[in-house]
Structures are given as C-alpha cells and as structure tokens.
Amino acid sequence: MLIEHLNHRLRERDAQALRRQRRTAESPCAPHQRVSGRDMLSFCSNDYLGLANHPDLIEALAAGARRYGAGSGASHLISGHSRAHVLLEDELARWLSPCIPEAKTLSFCTGYMANLALLTALGDTSATIFADKLNHASLVDGALLAKAPLQRYPHGRLDLLANQLWRCSTPIKLIVTDAVFSMDGDLADLPALLALAEAHDAWLVIDDAHGFGVLGNDGSGSLSHFGLRSERLICMGTLGKAVGLGGAFVAAHPSVIDWLVQSARSYVYTTAAPPAIAHAVLTSLRLIAGDEGEARRARLAQSIAMLRDGLTTLVQQYPGLGWRLADSATAIQPLIVGDNAAALALAAGLDAQGLWVPAIRPPTVPVGTARLRITLSAAHTPKDVQALLDGLAQAAGTLQ
Numbered sequence: 082m083l084i085e086h087l088n089h090r091l092r093e094r095d096a097q098a099l100r101r102q103r104r105t106a107e108s109p110c111a112p113h114q115r116v117s118g119r120d121m122l123s124f125c126s127n128d129y130l131g132l133a134n135h136p137d138l139i140e141a142l143a144a145g146a147r148r149y150g151a152g153s154g155a156s157h158l159i160s161g162h163s164r165a166h167v168l169l170e171d172e173l174a175r176w177l178s179p180c181i182p183e184a185k186t187l188s189f190c191t192g193y194m195a196n197l198a199l200l201t202a203l204g205d206t207s208a209t210i211f212a213d214k215l216n217h218a219s220l221v222d223g224a225l226l227a228k229a230p231l232q233r234y235p236h237g238r239l240d241l242l243a244n245q246l247w248r249c250s251t252p253i254k255l256i257v258t259d260a261v262f263s264m265d266g267d268l269a270d271l272p273a274l275l276a277l278a279e280a281h282d283a284w285l286v287i288d289d290a291h292g293f294g295v296l297g298n299d300g301s302g303s304l305s306h307f308g309l310r311s312e313r314l315i316c317m318g319t320l321g322k323a324v325g326l327g328g329a330f331v332a333a334h335p336s337v338i339d340w341l342v343q344s345a346r347s348y349v350y351t352t353a354a355p356p357a358i359a360h361a362v363l364t365s366l367r368l369i370a371g372d373e374g375e376a377r378r379a380r381l382a383q384s385i386a387m388l389r390d391g392l393t394t395l396v397q398q399y400p401g402l403g404w405r406l407a408d409s410a411t412a413i414q415p416l417i418v419g420d421n422a423a424a425l426a427l428a429a430g431l432d433a434q435g436l437w438v439p440a441i442r443p444p445t446v447p448v449g450t451a452r453l454r455i456t457l458s459a460a461h462t463p464k465d466v467q468a469l470l471d472g473l474a475q476a477a478g479t480l481q
C-alpha cells in the first residue's frame with residue numbers, strides 16, 4: 082500500500098512531464114564532459130569562472146587535507162572549528178567590508194543551510210519577512226521554517242513591497258532577495274531595495290549565490306557591483322558556484338554574526354565542513370581577485386554577448402515556436418519555451434546532438450514558463466558557444 086501510493090504519485094509526475102532524472106558525470110566539471118557514458122558539451126553548471134577543476138585548487142585541497150586532516154570531526158561549537166575556517170572567515174570579511182562596515186562572516190557547509198540559518202535566527206515572532214516571489218527555494222524554506230509571518234511580493238514589484246512595509250507593524254522587518262535570480266539571470270534592484278530598507282528601518286538580506294566571484298570589484302559580488310554600503314546589509318554568498326569548491330558564508334554586522342552563532346540551528350547542529358575545503362577556498366579567492374580572475378570574467382562576458390546575439394536571431398527566425406529570451410546580462414541565460422513537454426523535447430533534441438542543457442520545469446519555475454536554463458562559464462570557448470547555437474537552430478528546424 083505504501084509503495085503503491087508512491088508509485089502512483091511517480092506516474093502522475095511522468096504524465097505531466099515532471100519526472101526528474103539524474104545523470105552521472107564521469108569526468109570533472111567542465112564544458113567537455115563524459116556523462117553517463119557519452120561525451121557531452123554542457124551548459125549546465127554554475128562553475129561560472131571554470132575553477133571547479135583548476136589544478137591550483139585541486140592541489141590546495143590536497144595540501145589542506147595534509148595540513149588539517151580529512152574531516153572536521155565535530156560541529157563548530159564543539160571542536161570542529163579549525164584555523165582554516167577562521168582564516169577563511171577573516172578573508173571573506175575583508176572582501177565584504179567595503180560594503181558592510183565592520184563586516185564579520187560565518188562559514189557554512191552549504192548555501193541552503195546558510196539561508197535557513199539567517200531566516201530562522203532573525204525571523205522570530207517580533208519580525209516580518211518580505212520576500213520576492215522568485216527567490217531561491219532555500220530562502221523560501223527558511224522563511225517557512227521561521228516563526229515570523231511571510232509576505233511575498235510579485236517579482237521585482239518594489240511598489241507593492243513598499244505598501245506591505247507601510248502596513249507592517251512588527252518592530253523587526255527583513256527584506257529578502259536573490260541578487261541574481263537563479264532561474265532568470267536578472268538582477269534585483271538592490272539600490273532601490275536598500276533605500277526601502279532604510280526608509281522602513283529594515284534589514285536587507287541578499288542572496289549572492291550567482292554574483293559572488295563574478296560581479297563587482299575583483300569579483301566581490303553584487304553589493305560591490307552596485308556600490309552599496311550599509312550596516313543593514315546582510316549578504317549570503319556561496320562557494321560552490323563561481324568559487325569552484327563548496328560551502329557558503331554570511332557576511333554582516335558583528336552582532337548579526339554573533340546571534341547566528343548563538344541561535345542558528347543549521348549552524349549549531351551540524352558537523353563543520355572539512356577544513357581542507359576552507360583552505361582551498363582561500364586559494365580560489367586569490368585567483369578570483371587576481372589577473373586570472375579578471376581574464377576569466379572578461380572571457381565569460383564575451384561568451385554571454387555572443388550567446389545573446391545568436392539567441393536573439395534564433396528567436397526572431399522561428400516565431401512559431403514561441404521562444405522568449407530572458408532579460409539577463411549574467412551567465413544565466415534562460416530560453417523560455419513555455420510548455421513542460423516542449424522544454425523537454427527541446428532538451429532531448431540538443432541531447433541527441435551531444436549538447437547538455439537542462440530543461441527547468443515547475444515547481445522550480447512558474448507554471449507555463451518551462452525553459453532551457455543555459456549557463457555559461459569562462460571555460461567555454463567561442464567554438465563551444467557556436468556549437469550550442471548551431472544545435473539550437475537544428476532543433477528549432479525539427480520542432481517548428
């Protein structure tokens with residue numbers, strides 16, 4: 082009976098073209114990858130700077146393990162807090178301090194856990210959480226787990242957010258937003274959000290998973306990109322995307338960090354990440370801030386421009402397919418197809434040509450906006466981008 086119940090629900094997902102499948106990467110994360118026994122050219126990862134397989138990081142990870150051991154052995158508050166974590170937190174604090182005066186940081190095993198920590202620790206019964214409807218699932222889950230009531234505003238509608246803030250009577254207000262929206266690639270209007278936060282004495286919590294390493298001065302992220310500076314800014318950044326390793330951090334005023342250490346359950350009740358990862362992240366940060374990072378960001382920008390040009394032409398050539406290019410200037414370039422089955426068919430048409438681009442369907446994106454989520458990396462060459470454009474043209478010819 083129990084198994085039958087689940088099988089029934091799985092068949093329902095099949096019928097709606099919503100069943101998810103995993104593929105097995107058999108070589109390191111890179112544009113040219115061996116996947117489930119086939120050689121693929123992939124446009125899926127969030128490894129925006131192409132650092133995930135960088136020899137310096139592989140060496141730093143090994144050196145970190147030799148120096149600090151393989152595992153941390155315990156949570157941060159017991160005995161798992163290593164010198165490597167301290168050095169990383171100090172370095173990240175320096176990165177964010179131009180935007181957050183006196184910034185301190187706290188490192189986490191994952192961005193998902195960092196967001197749960199932030200929203201549950203700050204979102205107590207004295208607070209209200211205001212969230213963009215397209216925020217990442219980890220922010221949504223954090224808000225649902227928090228004691229504070231949640232008010233969501235339609236994507237980017239700061240006029241409606243302002244109304245919600247005016248009507249709110251709780252003493253603490255938390256405005257929470259992705260900086261770069263993960264399925265659309267567009268940027269939140271952070272200066273306007275900060276102005277609202279100031280007018281209403283609210284915290285502004287920024288999820289910079291897709292900005293840190295790529296945007297701003299030396300890759301220091303979206304706050305720097307917009308030149309913001311305020312002690313009411315709280316920034317979550319991830320270390321598994323552009324930074325090429327794994328983990329996350331929260332940067333904020335020292336009192337926020339202290340409060341998270343005291344009360345954030347997804348910080349307190351979990352084993353600290355292996356210190357070797359923190360050690361290797363320090364190497365990655367040096368690359369990102371140096372000439373190599375600059376060169377990689379420039380290559381990424383060229384690929385973004387080339388892909389957008391090609392996609393714009395393609396969308397105009399095949400109006401009957403109803404494809405739409407999202408308004409994004411970042412490495413996330415969604416091609417919105419609409420229907421779930423059509424998105425899957427397009428992904429399958431590319432797959433047959435050895436091109437790996439994920440189809441993203443509800444509930445990850447709103448119903449009727451199923452899409453290909455094309456992501457670019459500094460490791461993609463112009464030839465790779467052209468191969469994707471040619472593959473899309475061929476698929477379009479078949480599907481129209």
Ligand SMILES: *Cc1c(COP(=O)(O)O)cnc(C)c1O
Nearest residue numbers: 191192193217219263290319321
């Ligand atoms: C990936 C992502 C996260 C989660 O970070 P992980 O380190 O992968 O857990 C949080 N927010 C956004 C916007 C993301 O894209």
